[in-house]
Every structure is written in structure tokens, then in C-alpha cells.
Amino acid sequence: MSYFTIAGVQLHALHHGDNTDVMRHRIDMLMARFPQVQMVLFSELVANGASPHHAQPMPSAMEAIFCQIAEQHRIWLIPGSMFERIDDKIFNTLSVINPHGQVVARYRKMFPFRPYEEGVEGGSEFVVFDVPNIGRFGVSICYDMWFPETTRTLVAMGAEVILHPTMTDTIDRDIELSIARTNAAVNQCYFFDINGAGAIGNGRSIVVGPSGDVIHQAGTGEEIMPIEVDLSRVRRERETGLRGLGQPLKSFRDRQVDFSLYRSETGSTPFLDTLGPLAKPARVDIEEH
Incomplete structure (x- = not known):
């Protein structure tokens, strides 16, 4: 079987604070109306707000609530992400919960939105997971998508669907829509x-198909988006090419070039080192004459 129904939930919730009750209510409504849904995906930091002060060690009581919800409805559940505290460090962490209410993976955002997302560490481990008899899924969070190496690595690990919660309230959202299609x-x-x-x-x-086609783009308010995907389409297009044309994954596999620039022992590159520090733009005062 290659058909699988994923529901994205675009939720209007509190910026800071516990949103688990409203999330539970949305899932209850969603499953009553669309019982065919097999996976539910929320946005970044929706569960407990966008302040690192709410960070908790994991497993946490809040994560346990989502495990109970997943088991109750027998769904795969990705409740966005939550700030996680490990000793004196804070990570932006996504939990993958299976229909038995078990956490099968946790992914820590690799690229915090610096310099604005201060005090949050970047993770270092890619995460893919298998849905039995369906296929392989990969996860990333928000700013990760701006770095093509992240999605390409997940795909090189076999991912056929990328699940990507984000929390964007800025004027670059239109650019992210293009990046999603490109990825x-x-x-x-x-x-x-x-x-x-x-x-x-x-x-x-936005939900995008393997040819870069927009399957659905939401408006700006609350919305529930149940989308049936067909993973045989991914496999066929990887075999025959995008619209019977380009086969980028095979070309990347068969490349002659060695991207040695990325393998620097110091992790730096000569040009990028000239760009200066990663800091917020400073205001330039204009002198009055």
C-alpha cells in the first residue's frame, strides 16, 4: 500500500503558554470529521509557546499528553516542537509519536534562527522514521529548510516525505513558499x-508534491488540511524523472564532482569567513545638519 493521509493543522494559539487543550480539541474534531487521517502534524513551538523559559527535560508531562492522544486516536502524531532542556542547554525539539503512543524519535532543530533565536543550541543528528508498509519520513524544523543540505541528507537517507513544522510571522514567508516547492x-x-x-x-x-506542484496552500487563519499522499508517485518520479524529464537524485548520485569545500577540518570556508559575525543588523543613526 502506498496511500497515506496526513493532516496539517494550522492553529491560532497563544504565543506563550500551554496550548495542549486546544490542540487536543482540534485533533478530536479532525478525527471525527476525517476518520481516514493516519498522521497529524502541527506547527513549530505551538504546544508550549515560543519562550525558551518554558523548556522542559524530555520525556515530559506535556509530551506524555500527546502520547495519550496518539494512542487514543491510533494516529501518528507530530505535535510541532517544544523547547527541551538538557542540563544547561536548550534545544528546539520535535517528537515523533506512533499510534501506540510511543515516542519513536526526537529531532533537535539544527539551525536555530540566529541571531534572533538566542540561547538555543543546534542539534546534530538527522532523523528519519518508517511507517510500516507505507514508506520513510524525514523531519526538519523551520529555518532548517533554508539550508538545502538538510533536506538532501534526509532524502539520501531514504525519506520520501518531509514533515516540516514552522513558526514564521515575518515578511519572508513568501520566500519560504518558494523554498518548500524547490526542496x-x-x-x-x-x-x-x-x-x-x-x-x-x-x-x-503549504503542501507540495514531488514535482514541486502545490497540492494545497492555506490562508492566514485556522485551517485543517487532510491530504492523501501516494508514495508510489515519489518512487515513479524518481525512476522516470520530474514530468519525465530531470532525474536530480540520480544525477547527484552519479556526479563526478567532490564537494570537498564542505569537508574542511575547521568547518570554515575562505569566502564565508569574510562575511563577518552572525549578529542582528544595527541601526545607523543619521546626523541632523
Whole structure:
């Protein structure tokens, strides 16, 4: 079987504070109306707000609530992400919960939105997981998508669907829509980019097919998006090419070039080192004459 139904939930929730009750209510409504849904995906930091002060060690009581919900409805559940505390460090962490209510993976955002997302560490481990008899899924979070190496690595690990919660409330959302389409096309995969609404995002979640085609783009308010994907389409397009044309994954596999620039022992590159520190733009005062 290659058909699988994923529901993205674009939720209008509190910017800071516990949103688990409203998330539970949305899932209850969703499953009553669309019982065919097999996986539910929320946006970044929706569960407990966008302040690192709410960080908790994991497993946590809040994560346990989502495990109970997943088991109750027999769904795969990715409740966005939550700030996780490990000793004196804080990570932006996503939990993958199976229909038995078990956490099968945790992914820590690799690229915090620096310099704005201060005090949050970057993770270092890619995460893919298998849905039995369906296929392989990969996860990333928000700013990760701006770095093509992240999605390409997940796909090289076998991912056919990328699940990508985000929390974008800024004027670059239109650019992210293009990046989502590009990531899907060049990696020949489904891409679910689910944003928040209201105080936790300006909406416009997008679901993209493996040809870069927009399956659905949400508005700016609350929205539930049940989408049936067909993973045989991913496999066929990877075999025959995007619309019977480009086969980028095979070309990347068969490349002659060695990207040795990325393998520097110091992790730096001569040009990038000239760009200066990663800091917020400073205001330039204009003198009055």
C-alpha cells in the first residue's frame, strides 16, 4: 500500500503558554470529521509557546499528553516542537509519536534562527522514521529548510516525505513558499510545511508534491488540511524523472564532482569567513545638519 493521509493543522494559539487543550480539541474534531487521517502534524513551538523559559527535560508531562492522544486516536502524531532542556542547554525539539503512543524519535532543530533565536543550541543528528508498509519520513524544523543540505541528507537517507513544522510571522514567508516547492522538486519528495496562525505565525502553510506542484496552500487563519499522499508517485518520479524529464537524485548520485569545500577540518570556508559575525543588523543613526 502506498496511500497515506496526513493532516496539517494550522492553529491560532497563544504565543506563550500551554496550548495542549486546544490542540487536543482540534485533533478530536479532525478525527471525527476525517476518520481516514493516519498522521497529524502541527506547527513549530505551538504546544508550549515560543519562550525558551518554558523548556522542559524530555520525556515530559506535556509530551506524555500527546502520547495519550496518539494512542487514543491510533494516529501518528507530530505535535510541532517544544523547547527541551538538557542540563544547561536548550534545544528546539520535535517528537515523533506512533499510534501506540510511543515516542519513536526526537529531532533537535539544527539551525536555530540566529541571531534572533538566542540561547538555543543546534542539534546534530538527522532523523528519519518508517511507517510500516507505507514508506520513510524525514523531519526538519523551520529555518532548517533554508539550508538545502538538510533536506538532501534526509532524502539520501531514504525519506520520501518531509514533515516540516514552522513558526514564521515575518515578511519572508513568501520566500519560504518558494523554498518548500524547490526542496520538493530537487529532492523528488512530498514536503509538508505547516505554519502557525495569529501570534505564532502568519499562516500560508503549504503542501507540495514531488514535482514541486502545490497540492494545497492555506490562508492566514485556522485551517485543517487532510491530504492523501501516494508514495508510489515519489518512487515513479524518481525512476522516470520530474514530468519525465530531470532525474536530480540520480544525477547527484552519479556526479563526478567532490564537494570537498564542505569537508574542511575547521568547518570554515575562505569566502564565508569574510562575511563577518552572525549578529542582528544595527541601526545607523543619521546626523541632523
